[in-house]
Amino acid sequence: MALLSGDEAVAMAAFEAGVKIGTGYPGTPSTEILETFAKLGGKAQWAPNEKVALEVGVGVAFAGARALVTMKHVGLNVAADPLFTVAYIRLDGALVVVSADDPGMASSQNEQDNRRYAQAAGVTMLEPSDSQEAYEFTLQAIEISERWQVPVLLRITTRVCHSKTLVRRGMVQIPAPRPAHFEHDFPSRVMIPAYAKPAHLRMRKTLAEIAEWNNSKGPNLLLAGSPSLGIITSGVAFQYAREAAPQAGILKIGMTYPLPIDRMSRFAGSVKKCVVIEEGDPYLVEAAGDAGIEVEGKQEMYRFGELNSDRVRRILAEDSTPEPKRAPGKPPALCPGCPHRNVYTILKELDCIVAGDIGCYSLGVLPPFEAMDSLVCMGAAIGVGLGLRHSLPAEEAKRVVSVIGDSTFVHSGITGLVEMVYNPPATGHVVIILDNGTTAMTGMQEHPGTGRTLEHAKTGKVVFEDLARSLGVRNVHVVDPVAEPEKLKTLIETCLESLQLSVVIARRNCLLAAGSIREYERCHEQ
Amino acid sequence: MSSKPTNVVIAGLGGQGVIKASDILADVAFSAGVDVKKSELHGMSQRGGSVSSDVRFGERVYSPMVPEGEADFLVVIAPDQIAVNQSVLRAGGILIEPSMIDESKLTTKKSVNVALLGVLSHHLDFPVDAWTAALKRNLPEKLHEANLISFSIGRNQ
Numbered sequence: 001m002a003l004l005s006g007d008e009a010v011a012m013a014a015f016e017a018g019v020k021i022g023t024g025y026p027g028t029p030s031t032e033i034l035e036t037f038a039k040l041g042g043k044a045q046w047a048p049n050e051k052v053a054l055e056v057g058v059g060v061a062f063a064g065a066r067a068l069v070t071m072k073h074v075g076l077n078v079a080a081d082p083l084f085t086v087a088y089i090r091l092d093g094a095l096v097v098v099s100a101d102d103p104g105m106a107s108s109q110n111e112q113d114n115r116r117y118a119q120a121a122g123v124t125m126l127e128p129s130d131s132q133e134a135y136e137f138t139l140q141a142i143e144i145s146e147r148w149q150v151p152v153l154l155r156i157t158t159r160v161c162h163s164k165t166l167v168r169r170g171m172v173q174i175p176a177p178r179p180a181h182f183e184h185d186f187p188s189r190v191m192i193p194a195y196a197k198p199a200h201l202r203m204r205k206t207l208a209e210i211a212e213w214n215n216s217k218g219p220n221l222l223l224a225g226s227p228s229l230g231i232i233t234s235g236v237a238f239q240y241a242r243e244a245a246p247q248a249g250i251l252k253i254g255m256t257y258p259l260p261i262d263r264m265s266r267f268a269g270s271v272k273k274c275v276v277i278e279e280g281d282p283y284l285v286e287a288a289g290d291a292g293i294e295v296e297g298k299q300e301m302y303r304f305g306e307l308n309s310d311r312v313r314r315i316l317a318e319d320s321t322p323e324p325k326r327a328p329g330k331p332p333a334l335c336p337g338c339p340h341r342n343v344y345t346i347l348k349e350l351d352c353i354v355a356g357d358i359g360c361y362s363l364g365v366l367p368p369f370e371a372m373d374s375l376v377c378m379g380a381a382i383g384v385g386l387g388l389r390h391s392l393p394a395e396e397a398k399r400v401v402s403v404i405g406d407s408t409f410v411h412s413g414i415t416g417l418v419e420m421v422y423n424p425p426a427t428g429h430v431v432i433i434l435d436n437g438t439t440a441m442t443g444m445q446e447h448p449g450t451g452r453t454l455e456h457a458k459t460g461k462v463v464f465e466d467l468a469r470s471l472g473v474r475n476v477h478v479v480d481p482v483a484e485p486e487k488l489k490t491l492i493e494t495c496l497e498s499l500q501l502s503v504v505i506a507r508r509n510c511l512l513a514a515g516s517i518r519e520y521e522r523c524h525e526q
Numbered sequence: 527m528s529s530k531p532t533n534v535v536i537a538g539l540g541g542q543g544v545i546k547a548s549d550i551l552a553d554v555a556f557s558a559g560v561d562v563k564k565s566e567l568h569g570m571s572q573r574g575g576s577v578s579s580d581v582r583f584g585e586r587v588y589s590p591m592v593p594e595g596e597a598d599f600l601v602v603i604a605p606d607q608i609a610v611n612q613s614v615l616r617a618g619g620i621l622i623e624p625s626m627i628d629e630s631k632l633t634t635k636k637s638v639n640v641a642l643l644g645v646l647s648h649h650l651d652f653p654v655d656a657w658t659a660a661l662k663r664n665l666p667e668k669l670h671e672a673n674l675i676s677f678s679i680g681r682n683q
Contacts, residue, residue, distance in 0.1 A: 003556040003564075106567040130563075130590075163590035164552055164564040236590075243588040309589045324594065327610045329576025330539060360573060 004167045006134040006160035010068075010098060011036035012169070013138035018177040020065035020093075021045065023053040025411060026442040027072030028107040029161035030100035034070055035445075038455050046445060046454045049378070049411040050075035054082045054097060061095040061151075062189065063180040066142055073101040073114050074377065078412070084121045086151050088199040090188035093178070094145035094152075096138065097123075101157045103279045104306035107441075109358065109375060111304075113280035118153050118257035122203055124210055125153040125257040126219065129238040131165040133219075136172045137254065140219055143174040148206050155256070157279065159236045159306065211258035218255045220263060225249030229316075230271030232264055232288070232295060234278060237307050241277045244312035253284070261291045268293045275316060279307045334363045339508035340434055342481045343403070344369040346489045350496070352401045353392075355385035357413075359405035359441045360510075361434050372403065379404070379412025382420060382431055389425035397427045398496060404431065407439035407447040410462060420501055421472045428499040430492065433464055436510035437517055444513045456516075458524045468503040475502035482508045531561075531584030533592040534646070536639075537611040538603030540574045543639035546664065547601070548579035550643060553660040554652050555583035565590035576607060599649065601642050622646055627680050637669075637676035644680020654681070 004012065011033050014022060022037040022044040024030065038044035047053035050071040060067035071079060076099045086095070099117070102108040118125035126141050128134040134156060141152040187195045214220070221238075229248040233241045238252045251267040253260065268274040268288070274295045276285040285297035298315045301323075307315075314323070334341050344364040347354055348371040356362060356372035357380060365372040374384050385402030392400065404413045413433075420429055439445040446452045451461025468476045475495060479488045488506060495502035509517050534551060538544045545566055552564040566579035580592040597614045601622045608623060615621060627641045640661065647657050661677060662670055 003552060003562060158567065159565060159590060162566055164549075164562075165587075165590065166556070166561065239588040239590065243593075308591050308593065310593050324613075326594070326613060329578075329607070329610050330574070332540065332573035332575030335573060363573065 002167050002169075003164050004131045004135075005032065005162055005164050006128065006131045006156050007032035007162070008036045009131040009135040009167050010138045010154070010156070011040060011042070012167070013135045014068045014096075015040040015042045016169070017066060017139055017142050017174060019068045019142075020177070020180070021056065021060050022068040022070065023047050023056050024070030024098070025050045025053055025075055026407075026439050026445040027075050027100070028442055029102060029158045030070045030072045030075075030098060031442045031445065032161070033068075033098060034454065037068070044454050046447060048448050050079040051081060054079040054086070057095050057097070058082060058086050058089075061091040061093040061145075063182060064092040064178055065180045066094040066177050068096050068098065070098040071100070072108065073099055073112055074108060074110065075099075076114055076117055078378070080117070080121070083117070083123065083151070085191050087122045088191060088196055088203050090149045090185065090199075090202075091145065091151065092149070092183070093180070094142040096141045096145060096152050096154055098154045098156065100161050101155060101280070103157055106158050109377065111280065113283060114153070114155055115256055115283045116281065118155070119283075122207055123151055123153050123257070124148070124207070124255065125155055126254055127155045127235045127256045128160055128254070129234070129236050129252065130160065131163070131167045133254065134160060135167050135169065137219060139172045139174050144210070146175075148210055150203075150206060150210075153257075155235070157236055207258050211260070214255045214258060214260040215262045218260050220254050220260055221250070221252040222267070223250040223252070227270070228272045230267055230274040232267065232274060232276045232284060234284060237277050237279045237312070240307050240309045240312040243309040245316055256284070259284070259287050261287070261293070264288055265291065265293045268295055277307070277312055277315060331366060332363060333366065334360065335511055337511045339436055339481045339506065339510070340364065341369075342485045342488065343432065343434060343506050344371040346485065346492060347371045347401060347403070349489070350492060351399060353388060353396065353399050355381045355388060355400065355402045357381035357404040357408050359408055359434075359439075361403065361405055364403070377412075378408050379416055381408075382413055382416025385431070386416070386420055386423070386425060386429060389427055389429050394427055397425065398499070400429065401492070401496075402429070402431045404433055405440075406433060406435040406437065406449045406464070407445070409433050409464065410448050414467070417468060417471055417473070417503070424501055428501050430495045430502045430504065432492070433503065433505045435464065435505050435507040436513070437507075438510050438513040440510045440513065444510070444516065452520055456520045464505050465503075473501050473503050475500055476505070477502070478505045478507055480508050481506040529585050531582045531587045532650070533597045534581045534599045534601065535578055535592050535597045535611060535614050536581070536601045536603070537576070537578040537607050538639070539607065540577050542577070542603045543636065544577045544579050544603060547603070547639040547643055548581050550640070550657075550660050550664045551581045551646070552583075553664060554656050555581070557656050557660065558652055560584060561587045563587045563590040576610060578611060599646055601646055603639050603642060620649060626683055631679050632676050633672040634676075637673050640673045641676040641680035644677040645683055647677070647681050648683070
């Protein structure tokens with residue numbers, strides 16, 4: 001028995017199952033899965049972004065081995081392209097894709113509900129409700145993936161990822177991994193239309209089989225209770241429902257795509273009133289409704305934010321009066337001594353229009369800086385900045401700057417830079433890469449620009465200034481924003497006035513990471 | 527132990543050891559063989575903002591979060607975070623905060639979190655050996671001595 005977070009439990013199961021490679025991109029609340037997997041002795045690596053990670057995972061599964069691919073919910077948007085097609089493809093090994101959703105947005109830009117992805121892409125989905133299930137469902141996901149030769153989504157949420165609960169190991173046994181080996185199988189893996197058409201039919205047939213299995217043998221839990229109230233639930237909402245309504249009968253759905261519709265129907269028919277308790281979108285309630293099952297959902301107000309036992313009590317009481325508001329806490333801020341601070345001070349002094357991006361530096365929007373005008377998604381700073389430059393009157397366009405962090409630049413900024421070179425605005429453009437030498441926001445992870453692996457060993461390094469020059473950007477400058485703030489200010493002014501394409505790299509290690517980075521570099525020299 | 531879990535909320539600011547304190551408490555409860563759940567939110571909050579962590583233990587725990595107005599103990603490491611978190615405490619619940627200890631006696635100011643766990647330990651049934659063992663398991667060896675001193679300063683208030 002151990003006390004583990006959901007993230008740690010996923011990693012533990014993957015390690016015990018002999019997963020060949022764990023890959024992903026750091027993102028709260030998923031980051032600790034691969035870090036733990038590496039600590040346990042598994043081969044874990046950070047990919048430049050989630051799309052590449054998933055593609056690597058697909059290759060691992062083509063080789064007949066087991067792959068674990070991890071990301072936060074918005075990462076699945078980036079990986080959606082391979083996801084929708086790998087759903088058609090017959091795999092040899094196992095492919096488990098972890099989507100760590102963030103209802104309530106503890107550290108995210110939206111609260112999308114990725115159960116919708118399972119349905120839209122036709123990918124089987126499991127949803128654990130605590131660390132024990134995170135452990136067991138990871139093993140089961142591997143088994144299901146190999147049995148039906150399909151990818152499996154494991155959807156966990158912030159409260160499952162970051163809560164520690166008891167885990168007992170050894171309850172689920174799955175077959176040992178097979179040795180990796182390649183067999184040609186053109187119609188199963190090459191999705192040209194001639195092969196993709198039958199593959200789509202096959203996928204729907206397989207999903208129907210899995211749905212049938214889910215009805216009879218799926219990882220769903222039925223708790224007998226009062227015949228007057230039944231609750232259908234999934235994920236961590238199950239825990240809240242148990243606490244809020246200890247007398248109610250409960251059908252907890254562990255496999256939320258394809259759904260065990262017959263089982264849901266029988267359960268709803270066995271109770272006087274059946275309520276669906278689910279966090280986020282009305283996914284289960286809509287599916288039940290579509291199947292003609294009589295259930296009640298929650299009021300729209302409970303779609304927003306996380307649930308908890310208090311909110312579930314209110315849902316069951318059909319209480320839609322305003323909820324008590326908790327006093328707001330102290331908002332986060334850029335650390336004292338953070339190298340980003342000087343950059344924002346300068347951009348504010350220069351009255352720039354700043355297309356921003358995702359990372360610690362997103363905090364540049366808050367006082368005292370209030371110097372970031374947009375945040376959309378990873379890498380958007382560059383495209384959004386270019387769009388503004390193309391359409392604003394020249395006097396305003398000349399003040400537009402794109403600001404992007406080092407890890408974010410590698411993740412999704414490079415294609416933006418290509419766009420800048422290919423479709424340059426008449427007034428030019430200025431991209432500032434805030435290079436603090438780490439993925440600071442998620443807790444100091446390495447990335448291809450640091451030249452160190454997930455475990456901080458020396459590896460190939462992407463040099464931003466060389467990359468920018470090779471793409472055809474002529475004005476490329478590197479400056480230390482802490483040691484040379486005056487130089488940085490003059491440089492940005494000069495670049496803005498030049499009406500050309502410029503990349504300014506503000507390079508200074510994150511204060512919190514600097515000590516460790518020095519230590520890694522010292523080890524590499526020895 | 528009764529069927530209702532014991533609810534503890536630990537709160538403070540990023541960098542004060544809120545999460546570490548909740549890890550230690552959860553570990554003590556775990557070693558006592560009871561059901562335990564610990565919840566926290568981190569991410570943006572690491573950058574000096576408010577941080578809180580919930581620890582619940584007892585015969586059976588469902589939700590990992592302490593419901594509003596049901597905390598038996600509220601441990602606050604930053605005095606300015608008391609008002610923000612006060613509403614989680616039940617009527618008659620106990621607030622534990624830095625003014626309850628003599629901070630000048632601590633060998634390191636960074637161990638206020640552990641000193642307050644010492645105060646909390648006085649109210650809970652776990653043996654002192656379990657606390658000592660959990661502290662050692664959750665902290666690097668070079669910090670053991672200073673933190674054990676801080677813990678006993680809190681416990682003996």
